[in-house]
Amino acid sequence: MSLAAGSAQWLRAVPPAAARVRPKLLVLLVSEQFRSDYLHRVSPSLGKGGFRRLMRDGAYFPNCCHQSSTFTATGLVTLTAGCYPDLHGVIADRWYDAAARTVVSAGPESIRASTLAGQLTRDGRHRIFGVGMDGGHLAFFTGSEPTLFLSMGPNGQFEARGRQPAWLHEYNQSKPIENLHDAKWLAIGAGSDTPPLRVLRYEASRPDEFLLLYRSSPFGQMAEFEMARELIAREQLGQQQAFDLLVIVLGAMGQLGYDVGGNSPLMDQMVLQLDRQIEFTLELLNRTIGPEKYVFAFTAAHGAPPEPSREQRQRLAVAGEDVARAINRALSDRYDGSETKNVYVEKYVYPFLYLRPETLRQNRVDAREARIFAGRAAMMIRGVSGFYTADDVSSHHGEWLRRFRNSFYANRSGDVMLSYLPEVVEEFGAGRGISYGSLYNYDTHVPLFLYGPQFRPRALMRRIEPIDLAPTLAEVAGLSLPSSATGRVLGEVLKAEEPVPEE
Numbered sequence: 001m002s003l004a005a006g007s008a009q010w011l012r013a014v015p016p017a018a019a020r021v022r023p024k025l026l027v028l029l030v031s032e033q034f035r036s037d038y039l040h041r042v043s044p045s046l047g048k049g050g051f052r053r054l055m056r057d058g059a060y061f062p063n064c065c066h067q068s069s070t071f072t073a074t075g076l077v078t079l080t081a082g083c084y085p086d087l088h089g090v091i092a093d094r095w096y097d098a099a100a101r102t103v104v105s106a107g108p109e110s111i112r113a114s115t116l117a118g119q120l121t122r123d124g125r126h127r128i129f130g131v132g133m134d135g136g137h138l139a140f141f142t143g144s145e146p147t148l149f150l151s152m153g154p155n156g157q158f159e160a161r162g163r164q165p166a167w168l169h170e171y172n173q174s175k176p177i178e179n180l181h182d183a184k185w186l187a188i189g190a191g192s193d194t195p196p197l198r199v200l201r202y203e204a205s206r207p208d209e210f211l212l213l214y215r216s217s218p219f220g221q222m223a224e225f226e227m228a229r230e231l232i233a234r235e236q237l238g239q240q241q242a243f244d245l246l247v248i249v250l251g252a253m254g255q256l257g258y259d260v261g262g263n264s265p266l267m268d269q270m271v272l273q274l275d276r277q278i279e280f281t282l283e284l285l286n287r288t289i290g291p292e293k294y295v296f297a298f299t300a301a302h303g304a305p306p307e308p309s310r311e312q313r314q315r316l317a318v319a320g321e322d323v324a325r326a327i328n329r330a331l332s333d334r335y336d337g338s339e340t341k342n343v344y345v346e347k348y349v350y351p352f353l354y355l356r357p358e359t360l361r362q363n364r365v366d367a368r369e370a371r372i373f374a375g376r377a378a379m380m381i382r383g384v385s386g387f388y389t390a391d392d393v394s395s396h397h398g399e400w401l402r403r404f405r406n407s408f409y410a411n412r413s414g415d416v417m418l419s420y421l422p423e424v425v426e427e428f429g430a431g432r433g434i435s436y437g438s439l440y441n442y443d444t445h446v447p448l449f450l451y452g453p454q455f456r457p458r459a460l461m462r463r464i465e466p467i468d469l470a471p472t473l474a475e476v477a478g479l480s481l482p483s484s485a486t487g488r489v490l491g492e493v494l495k496a497e498e499p500v501p502e503e
Helices: 003-013 037-045 051-057 072-081 116-121 135-142 168-173 207-215 218-234 252-260 265-288 320-335 357-362 367-378 398-407 466-477
Strands: 025-031 059-065 094-097 102-105 127-132 148-152 158-162 183-185 198-200 244-250 294-300 345-349 352-355 384-389 416-420 445-451
Touching: 025 265, 025 466, 037 265, 051 265, 051 445, 072 116, 072 135, 072 466, 094 345, 094 352, 116 127, 116 135, 116 244, 116 466, 127 135, 127 218, 135 148, 135 158, 135 244, 148 218, 158 168, 183 218, 198 207, 207 218, 207 252, 218 244, 218 252, 218 265, 244 252, 252 265, 265 294, 294 466, 320 345, 320 352, 320 367, 352 357, 352 367, 357 367, 367 384, 367 416, 384 398, 398 416, 445 466
Parallel strands: 025 244, 025 294, 127 148, 127 244
Antiparallel strands: 059 445, 094 102, 148 158, 183 198, 294 445, 345 352, 352 416, 384 416
16 A cells, blocks of 8 residues: 555544634623622513523623632733733732832733733734723733724723724714713613612813713713724624624723722612613624624623721721831831831732831841731731731631732732731722722622633533633634633533534
8 A cells, every 4th residue: 555545544534623613703891890799689670682691592600700819900911811910910900119119000011921812913814902991901901902992081082092993083073971961870761750870960160070970870881882882883893804802891880889889779770781781782793793703701800899888987998008007016016126116118009018128137037027927917907807928928728828829929919918807998088989809709709601602501600710711712712822821711611613524
């Protein structure tokens, strides 16, 4: 038998290779703040074509749990990188840069891992689009060279990064935000004569107050969706030879959460408004692209604690400056004489404590010992419940120790990471509002939906992690996994691959 004949016989004996039908468009919808239990609370009022459709016809994971801190920037990067802050480096929305001696804010340049968008940009044929309220948050997903992304500017209208679309000016002109001055936020199904839940009060002397109300209302959320649908239509997403990624980072619920917390009736109304916007968006995708040509995913960067009542606030709100002073006093009492009082704490930026290495050296204090002592001293402060040090010493064990470890990046996290008691928030001096970033379930538990022809309809109650999203979407889109991803492909919800027909 000739070599060629033998090779042909061997090839015929090999089963045909399998291939999954690749989508033309991947829509990743991320709410900055959305707790899993929101859907249970509003379930009787959900429509048929939004969340119910995703639950019925898609893969639904109600128990998707972040195993790290849950600041907005942290959660967003975790989703796109497929790993936690111990690898991607975005430990919070801001932290202290010891070398520069200043507090810095998280940005896309802060990411120390590859991302889903980064995998796409290696192939120049693919296109990346983004829509969101905050351009900085959107940039975590779209990379340094998006085809186009549109974020809400300081005047409430959308601004472009990347290519400037010819249609944007006309679109903004058709949506004058002035029409919403003194607009009434009504409950779903309420009549026009019903008292509003809120009024978007406008005063010419304080325009920023109106914009804050707008950004944390259904009107701001609807604006994000309307822009996304306009972008889909104008740029013909999913209708060209290239593979398109559209990321929508919703900021409205995050803004509302800061103000009222996660248990407010206003939050339930925002979920119902979101339900309707998802329905309108899926209808557009089905009509213009076709249900077999796109994948739609929804999740959140974090949840939200309840807002403390006025009576509870003194007990459930902690001021960072008080924490820093108390720890510094404890270290000084331990290591200084009665006449000398040194400064040991350089900075405290919740939840990270930064000690002064020069003070420790001058007083011949062992850094490891000082960190442990500082952590234990912190636990004597009202509202503090735990600590983790740069030496991997912690007040906690098991799953909580893992959450601490996953949240700590050595070059940025300083010396000690603290955890507050459940429902304790940062005190900003305004006497109201909440903060994000904790390790507790109200902040870490978010839903995950995967919808499209590649996914089997089913609800899985077992726990998964947000780091599983990027590997799963990469698999569906036929991309390589982000290089630092530690999550897994959620193969239990993927349909079997179709065999490639033999020629």
